[in-house]
Amino acid sequence: MPIKKSERRQSMDDLRHAEYYNLQPIFDDLYAKSKNGEIFNDLMNTILSEENIMLAYRNIKNRNDQTVRNPVHLG
Numbered sequence: 001m002p003i004k005k006s007e008r009r010q011s012m013d014d015l016r017h018a019e020y021y022n023l024q025p026i027f028d029d030l031y032a033k034s035k036n037g038e039i040f041n042d043l044m045n046t047i048l049s050e051e052n053i054m055l056a057y058r059n060i061k062n063r064n065d066q067t068v069r070n071p072v073h074l075g
Helices: 005-020 024-035 050-069
Strands: none
Touching: 005 024, 005 050
16 A cells, blocks of 8 residues: 555654654664563663653644644545
8 A cells, every 4th residue: 555645744744743843863773782682671761761752742742733723524
């Protein structure tokens, strides 16, 4: 199934935001280690880092802004 234009745009925005907060190398490293079957025991420092919190806030804020502009009507 092809990726929708809005989904592709969102994933590009997520990547750009992660790069802005200098988290992309950390995410890439975690992904590579997980592909090799490594088990993680101490992720709380990464999860609770100021950069990760700011990234999460920005992504949630942007998604809420898009929802307001493009509301989904059910029913």
